[in-house]
Amino acid sequence: MKEKEARIASEKVQGLLSEDLKKAEQEKLAADHQIASQKDMYKRLQEYNTSLQQYNSKLQTELSTANESLKKVEKEKLAIVENLSTLRGHYNTLQEQLTSSRASVDEAVRLKESLVNEVKCLREELHRVREDRDRQVSEVQALTADLLKFREKTGKSFMELDNLTIKSNALQETCSSQLEQIRILQHQLAAANEKLKMADLSTIETKVKFDEQKRTIVELQERLENAELQLSEGEQLRKKLHNTILELKGNIRVFCRVRPMFSDDGSGTETVISYPTSTETLGRGIELLQSGGQKYPFTFDKVFSHEASQQDVFVEISQLVQSALDGYKVCIFAYGQTGSGKTYTMLGKPDAPKQKGLIPRSLEQIFQTSQVLSAQGWKYKLQASMLEIYNETIRDLLLPNRSNPSDMTRGESGVSGKQYTIKHDANGNAYVPDLTIVDVCSIQEITLLLEQAAQSRSVGKTLMNEQSSRSHSVFTLRISGVNENTEQQVQGVLNLIDLAGSERLSRSGATGDRLKETQAINKSLSCLSDVIFALAKREDHVPFRNSKLTTLLQPCLGGDSKTLMFVNISPESSSVGESLCSLRFAARVNACEIGVPRRHTAIRSADSRLSYG
Structure with missing residues (x-):
């Protein structure tokens, strides 16, 4: 009996072993099939990379031709002026x-x-x-x-x-x-x-x-x-070449700016950030050094060192601001960790002429250029608005008799408790109904509005920043132009956005309301990252509606707008991790492709809606 039982057990074991052998052979076949598909996919990716390199070379050639044409036009313009x-x-x-x-x-x-x-x-x-x-x-x-x-x-x-x-x-x-x-x-x-x-x-x-x-x-x-007729024709040609150059440079451009060291940043940060001096990356490259000697190189459209002044930064975006007067939608936003200098880059110190930020300098250029163009028959109407997104709630920063944010219950939209929503018109442009829109005729009026908005914006103190912005602020200027001589009409929009800074809870020491604010900020920035990743991968679905911020930025990131992103970096060694995350995110943004910018020449009927497209 024992021998019989052993024989039966042996037969069962042999059966199980044969079944395991069959399964192993099937898994091997599946693995071989998967390896073949991976090799095929790798081959297709190599072919796609080769085509992208050829397309890049073609774009570089066209850019050189456009630059030469622009230089010739500039020489002809100088000769005409002389x-x-x-x-x-x-x-x-x-x-x-x-x-x-x-x-x-x-x-x-x-x-x-x-x-x-x-x-x-x-x-x-x-x-x-x-x-x-x-x-x-x-x-x-x-x-x-x-x-x-x-x-x-x-x-x-x-x-x-x-x-x-x-x-x-x-x-x-x-x-x-x-x-x-x-x-x-x-x-x-x-x-x-x-x-x-x-x-x-x-x-x-x-x-x-x-x-x-x-x-x-x-x-x-x-x-x-x-x-004068030749000068007018030359100006039209300049606008055409200017827009062509911006399109060749890419619809989403990325600039990087490193803030100076402060006295309370500590020491030992001399080797954290360096700038390559090779011809290809001069003025466009930045290298981040981590502990252990590991180096992370990045290349953007422009890199500003800590020695760059506010004027140096504005010179690089002045042509983009000019596009808003020419009838295009323009969006400029600043991204980076808390204390990296985003608000200084965007707003600066309006009381100090040399430290004015991009917003006051852009508005000064628009007013000055509009006065120059008035000699050619152009008349412009300018309308301004400003809002903030605080804890996923929209607040009107230009609302009359608005209380101080510190006196308000967190999460309310204003004194009246009005809730603002984001809607889209037939053209896909995002707008906020019932938002305060102010007609402006001089730079002094704009300065007063900026001061009012700065006083109304939500700020707080953290371990990383004495005056930390606790919300995303969006300044919008709508530009309507009519030429009485040619009867030409243009409609441009200039969006200037100061994003709240990303921060780690372990470093900011946020608790209570500050903790809730930090969580809301990081969530909205995470949604922005998801949108950028989806655009970079050319996915069919882009999650714009996951947050109020991405919903507002949808026309800028996925439409026909000319968009520029500033990534701000802190130079101290304690911020290397946050700086590396910011640079990687900016690199993904720089790789995105959106629609071709379109010039708007039709005057829309006057209403209370404000487009952020």
């Missing part, structure tokens, strides 16, 4: 010559009038002299007749005759002197007539010169109009 300045100087010179010629003509006319009056007086005096001469001749004749009568009738003495002779001689001498005076007056009259003829000739020559100068002025005015 020619215009020369023409204006020539025009001013001709105006001065015309003024002097007119003065000469007036002087000649006055001289002519004085000479005519003088001739008239000389003629009257000559007439009087002639009358005196005739009267004296008649007197001489009368005296001669009386003398003959006296000789005949009375026989007066020779003494009386001598006296009469003396008188007659005296009268003859007087008559001779008067005749001489008459001849002198006739010479003076002839000279005056000659002067009058010369004055007439001078007047005619002056008139001829005046007509020639008038024709020259007309020709210069025509050339000036042609030059």
Whole structure:
């Protein structure tokens, strides 16, 4: 019995072993099939990488061609401006010559009038002299007749005759002197007539010169109009090339900025961040060094070291701000950990001219450029609004009579307790109904609005930052432009966003309300990361609606907007981990591709909606 039982057990074990062998063979076949599919996928990825490299080379070539065309246009523009300045100087010179010629003509006319009056007086005096001469001749004749009568009738003495002779001689001498005076007056009259003829000739020559100068002025005015027309055409070509260059650079561009070291940051951070000096990465590369000597290199569209000023940063985005005036949607937002300098980059210190941030500098450029373009017939209407997203709740920062945030119950939208929602119009643009929209006409009004918004924004103190922004702030400027000469209309939007800083609870020491705020901030930034990952992988579904922040940014990240991201980095060694996460996230953003920017030329009807597209 025992042998029989052992035999049966042995047979069962052999059966189980055969079944395990069959399963192992099946698993081996499945593994071989999976390896073959992985090799095929790897081959396809290599082919896709080769095509991407070829496409990148093509884009670089087109960019070089566009840069050369832009340089030529800039040279032509400079030549036109110099020619215009020369023409204006020539025009001013001709105006001065015309003024002097007119003065000469007036002087000649006055001289002519004085000479005519003088001739008239000389003629009257000559007439009087002639009358005196005739009267004296008649007197001489009368005296001669009386003398003959006296000789005949009375026989007066020779003494009386001598006296009469003396008188007659005296009268003859007087008559001779008067005749001489008459001849002198006739010479003076002839000279005056000659002067009058010369004055007439001078007047005619002056008139001829005046007509020639008038024709020259007309020709210069025509050339000036042609030059202004060429300047207008050059400006349109500049806008076209400018937008082409921005499209070639990528619709989502990423800039990196490293803030300076502070006195309370500690020491030992000299080797944490470095900047490559090779030609390819100069001004675009940054390297992060971790403990142990491990190096992490990154390359972005532009890298600003801790020595870069606010003006240096703004120069790089000024062309993007110009696109908003040209009728495009523009979005600029700052990302980074708490205390990395996001609010300083976006807002700065408006009271200190050299430390103004991107928001006040962008608005100053828009006002200055709009005033320059007014000479070409452009008129602009500017409308501003500002909100914050605090604990997944939208707050209106420009709401009149808004209470201080510290006096409000966390989570409320304002004094009235109004709840704001985000909606989308027919064009896919996100907007917030009933949000306060203010018409602005000067930079002073914008400055007051920024001060009001800064006072209303939610801030708090943490271990990482004395004044930490506890919300995401969104400043929006809607631009409506009309050209009265060409009847062209443009509609642009400028979104300037200061995101709240990411932070680790272990470092920030947040508790209570600060803990709730930190969790909400990190959750919204995590949703933003999910959106970027989905865009980078070209997934069919992008989770824009997972948070209020990504819902607002949907037109900027997935639409036809020109978008720029600032990733702000802290240089101290204790922030290496957060800095590495921020740089990796920024690299993924830089790899995303969204729709082609579209210029908006239709004026929408005035309503209370504000688009964030």
